[in-house]
Amino acid sequence: MSVAKPSIHDVATLAEVSKSLVSLALMGSPKVGEESRTKILKAAKTLGYRRNAAARTLSAKRSKTIGVLVLDLHNPVFAEILDGVQIEMRKNGFTTMLVSGGEDPVLEQSDIDTLLQFQIEGLILISHRLATERLALIAAEVPTVVVTRSDIQLPAMDTISNDDVAGTGLAVDYLVKLGHSKIICLSGGENPTSKSRVQGYLRAMERNHLSDAAEVVVGGLSDAAGYAAATQALKMNPTALVVANDLAAMGAIAAIQEAGLVVPDDVSVIGYDGIAIGALKNVNLTTVSQPLAELGTLAATRLVERINNPKEPAKQLKVSAELLVRGTTSEPIKTTGLAN
Amino acid sequence: MSVAKPSIHDVATLAEVSKSLVSLALMGSPKVGEESRTKILKAAKTLGYRRNAAARTLSAKRSKTIGVLVLDLHNPVFAEILDGVQIEMRKNGFTTMLVSGGEDPVLEQSDIDTLLQFQIEGLILISHRLATERLALIAAEVPTVVVTRSDIQLPAMDTISNDDVAGTGLAVDYLVKLGHSKIICLSGGENPTSKSRVQGYLRAMERNHLSDAAEVVVGGLSDAAGYAAATQALKMNPTALVVANDLAAMGAIAAIQEAGLVVPDDVSVIGYDGIAIGALKNVNLTTVSQPLAELGTLAATRLVERINNPKEPAKQLKVSAELLVRGTTSEPIKTTGLAN
DNA sequence: ACCTTTCGTTGGAACGTTCCAACAACTATG
DNA sequence: CATAGTTGTTGGAACGTTCCAACGAAAGGT
Numbered sequence: 001m002s003v004a005k006p007s008i009h010d011v012a013t014l015a016e017v018s019k020s021l022v023s024l025a026l027m028g029s030p031k032v033g034e035e036s037r038t039k040i041l042k043a044a045k046t047l048g049y050r051r052n053a054a055a056r057t058l059s060a061k062r063s064k065t066i067g068v069l070v071l072d073l074h075n076p077v078f079a080e081i082l083d084g085v086q087i088e089m090r091k092n093g094f095t096t097m098l099v100s101g102g103e104d105p106v107l108e109q110s111d112i113d114t115l116l117q118f119q120i121e122g123l124i125l126i127s128h129r130l131a132t133e134r135l136a137l138i139a140a141e142v143p144t145v146v147v148t149r150s151d152i153q154l155p156a157m158d159t160i161s162n163d164d165v166a167g168t169g170l171a172v173d174y175l176v177k178l179g180h181s182k183i184i185c186l187s188g189g190e191n192p193t194s195k196s197r198v199q200g201y202l203r204a205m206e207r208n209h210l211s212d213a214a215e216v217v218v219g220g221l222s223d224a225a226g227y228a229a230a231t232q233a234l235k236m237n238p239t240a241l242v243v244a245n246d247l248a249a250m251g252a253i254a255a256i257q258e259a260g261l262v263v264p265d266d267v268s269v270i271g272y273d274g275i276a277i278g279a280l281k282n283v284n285l286t287t288v289s290q291p292l293a294e295l296g297t298l299a300a301t302r303l304v305e306r307i308n309n310p311k312e313p314a315k316q317l318k319v320s321a322e323l324l325v326r327g328t329t330s331e332p333i334k335t336t337g338l339a340n
Numbered sequence: 341m342s343v344a345k346p347s348i349h350d351v352a353t354l355a356e357v358s359k360s361l362v363s364l365a366l367m368g369s370p371k372v373g374e375e376s377r378t379k380i381l382k383a384a385k386t387l388g389y390r391r392n393a394a395a396r397t398l399s400a401k402r403s404k405t406i407g408v409l410v411l412d413l414h415n416p417v418f419a420e421i422l423d424g425v426q427i428e429m430r431k432n433g434f435t436t437m438l439v440s441g442g443e444d445p446v447l448e449q450s451d452i453d454t455l456l457q458f459q460i461e462g463l464i465l466i467s468h469r470l471a472t473e474r475l476a477l478i479a480a481e482v483p484t485v486v487v488t489r490s491d492i493q494l495p496a497m498d499t500i501s502n503d504d505v506a507g508t509g510l511a512v513d514y515l516v517k518l519g520h521s522k523i524i525c526l527s528g529g530e531n532p533t534s535k536s537r538v539q540g541y542l543r544a545m546e547r548n549h550l551s552d553a554a555e556v557v558v559g560g561l562s563d564a565a566g567y568a569a570a571t572q573a574l575k576m577n578p579t580a581l582v583v584a585n586d587l588a589a590m591g592a593i594a595a596i597q598e599a600g601l602v603v604p605d606d607v608s609v610i611g612y613d614g615i616a617i618g619a620l621k622n623v624n625l626t627t628v629s630q631p632l633a634e635l636g637t638l639a640a641t642r643l644v645e646r647i648n649n650p651k652e653p654a655k656q657l658k659v660s661a662e663l664l665v666r667g668t669t670s671e672p673i674k675t676t677g678l679a680n
Numbered sequence: 681a682c683c684t685t686t687c688g689t690t691g692g693a694a695c696g697t698t699c700c701a702a703c704a705a706c707t708a709t710g
Numbered sequence: 711c712a713t714a715g716t717t718g719t720t721g722g723a724a725c726g727t728t729c730c731a732a733c734g735a736a737a738g739g740t
Contacts (some may be wrong), residue, residue: 007726018690023728033688053457054403055726057394058695075614079371081411086440094456098438100426107430114435117393223620247617250367254621276414277587277617280563281594358720364697373718395696398725661690 001112004180006047015043016131016298026051053095057119065095065142066122066303067115069108071129071191075221075247076275079128079293081147084296085124092304094121105129107330120302124304125149129191143306145299151192153316158302164193164272167288167321168200169207171242171270174323176208180240180268185209186219186252188244194221197272201242210331219248226251239267239332246271246278246287253328264330274324284327291319347385355383366391368379382550405435406643407455410471411531413440415561415587416615417632418466421487424636425464432644434461446467452478452587462643465489467628471530483646487638488610491532493656498642500635504533504612507628507661508540509547511582511610514663516548518671520580520608523550526569526592534561537612541582559588565588566591568643574599579607579672586611586618586627591624604670615666624667631659 008026012019018034025032025040032040043049057063068085070078082098090094096332097115101108110130113121115152119243120142127148130138138144139157143329146152150161169184175183185201188194198216205214219229226248233241234256241256243249249271256267263269274289298317347364352359364595365372365380372380383389397403408425410418422438429436437455441448447597448468455463456606460482466477467488478484479497486492490501528534538556546573547553555576559569566588573581574596581596583589589611596607604626611618614629617662638657646652 009726017724020690020692020728021688023726024689025726031688032637036688050453051457052396052398052459052726053454054397054459055695056728058392058398058697059726060730061695061728073413073422074416075412076416079413083438096439098440099436100422100438113390114393117391117396118533119394202522223617227620250617250620250622254623258621277563277590280567280590281598282590283594283622349696358702359696360698360720360722361695363716364719368700371718376718392696395725396698398727399696399698401698402723 005052006049007052008049011040011045011049011087015039015049017166030173058118063095063119063121064093065097065098065118066124066307067099067112067120067122068124068126069111069115069116069128070098070100071127072221074247076277077245077247077273080275080292081126081296081299084293084298085300088297088300088304094304098145103127105127109134115258116142122307124299124303127191127193142193142301143310143311145303146304147299148297149192149196150318151196154314155312156264158306158314158317160299161318161320162321164196164292165203166241167272167290168197168328169204170321170323171288172208173200173273173322174271174325175205175240175268175329176210177270178329180332181210181213182236182238182317182332183242184215184217184233184238185238186217186226186233186238186241186243186248186334187220188248191221191227195245197244219244221248222249223254225243227255230255231259234261234267240329241267241269243269243271244275246275246285249285250278250283256266264328265333268332269327270323270329279326286326286329287324288321290321291322294319344396344524345392346389347392348389350387351380351383351389354377354387366465366478371599384627400525400582402447403435403459403461404433405437405454405458405460406647407437407439407458407460407466408464408466409468410440411448411467412561415585416542416586416617417613418445420615421466421631421636421639424633425640426636428637428640428644432640435500436547441468449474456482459627460649464639464643465531466639467531472478478648483643483650485643485646487635489532489536491536494654496654498639498646498654498657500639500642500659502590502630502635502659502661504536505540505543506659507541507612507630508537508582509544510661511545511612511628511664512541512548514607515582515610515669516544516550518608518669520672521553522552522576523553523582524555524557524573524576524578526557526566526573526581526583526588528561528588529565531561559584561585561588563591563594566627567595570595571599574607580669581607581609583609583611586613586615586625589625589668590618592636605669605673608669608672610663610669619666626666628661629664630661634659641667 008019008022012022022040025037099111122143125146145158147160150164187198217229217233218224230252243252253263256263271285271287274287278285348359348362352362362380365377439451449458462483463488485498490504527538558568558574559565585638590594593603596603611625611627612628618625
């Protein structure tokens, strides 16, 4: 238990220089003489000195810190996006402060408040539920990049996303090509991303002249929600399910198997996101895959650009999603002679 | 784009009181008069005032912030532990700063440095790889709680964990009871938790007089690592696999199926952790389950206790793990007449 | 030999808060 | 009616840094 944390001042006295020079040396300024530099570094080490970020932020009027808000850490999607963000931010000398909103949307706002109190210089929002007006307010205060939301366009805010409408369309088109027509969509609930995906489903059904057969069952983004929604959907005897995300799709598959049906023979399933676990041979999930790490890297790069050059106009970047056909899709079995 | 962030001073002038009173009011002190309080709150609102955490920390000499370091956000285990931590910390008025070390153990140390620079009042380490001496150093600087590591005992540091040795023993004992003897352990690599689990395996094998049959294949904690390790292990024709964690177990199952074998008929598999996804009917993983959220809550509670009362002695808390028998384990098929 | 530049260094102000001692204006106490 | 206490409020110091203007010393140019 050290008595009191050493300050820059203590280092200065030990190294027999001024505190200003210590500060300079610690920031790696080239103006510091070789001799003093080594003396200072040695003194800092022996004292176990550590910079005080609070004082630094206060004085320098910049925190070299950005905030990240993710909706839900349980979904591996976010971890994969975060990887990209963290790597890029570290490269640029920023600290990343991560908060996860949890279930309550009110907490989400209070989390952002906390981040802003820490004087973050930029904010990355990953798959959140904030309303457009709130977003506008936030973007006016701090450079903001929104990842994973294709529904929104604000002049002061970058967005990095795939086209959820088009992506879901890919899934539906493929199923139709295989011969499916009784295709049910399991939605991800009330968040913007899920809404876009439902819209993509509806549009694609329309374009394939299947509007009458279109059916949306409200679910959620977790495996449990997918399970519940699928149980519901199965009552309508679909031959294929287009599910809000991979996690929910895995839940849906569980429900299908539990009902004594076989995937994909009786029911085909397509997820969305392309999480790593879906590639496992025993899951083998057909999915619309987004380049997740790239999403994160792009977000970070954009944010750093905006921070370093505030008049930089906001951009809307799209990454392309692609259909990854694996084992949970096949042609529907012919109408008569059902397996079960 | 506001011109400059309003400070407590601006609020004071607008509300026609002193900055000290504004500070008091914002902290919710009961000493502030009703009239002034409303005036101040109104002024703060119209100005869009927000506390500056850096200044606050610097002046008050406490940050009301704790740091959490997790090994790997990809594993849902950590999200579930984190849930518990976050909820408890919010209850106690602390902000949680989360960093994830990523692959590189050197980064892990630098992440802790960053946290300490932010003047965190406490630190929770979830499944990390730090050496005992480093831990001792850290624990001397800041109240520290280590979650998910049963191998270590330091006087100045709380640990919350299940007994990995005993837990893995549960798995082995059950397999032996089912009639297995060719049981291979897929280790999780060089981290302390994994080492304890391997030790548990070895001890249990010994206790069941199967030391000669004991075999450890080095793997890792990801699904991919489990897949690779299982591929290796299958060459030795095991009838059961005890795997380092659930994620790796899922990878192992993929490898088994890919080899044309059936789980559990040909090979039984037991994981460790009890992640939510393992309960899905199509995964249905037998596992040694720990109460994850409880682990998090306990850690947070202990940390707050230690922060509020620094002379509080450190404790070593154990939660109990239990074997969750699901669908990936069965009796071994009889020696002759293999299914495949 | 002088002036100018460069190099390394310095003290002090500033950042936005909290905390403390002090105070005025009341209210209660004997 | 004086004294003591209470309530609400205040200015100033402090927290540990960064930044700036200014400095002496050494080096370079004429």
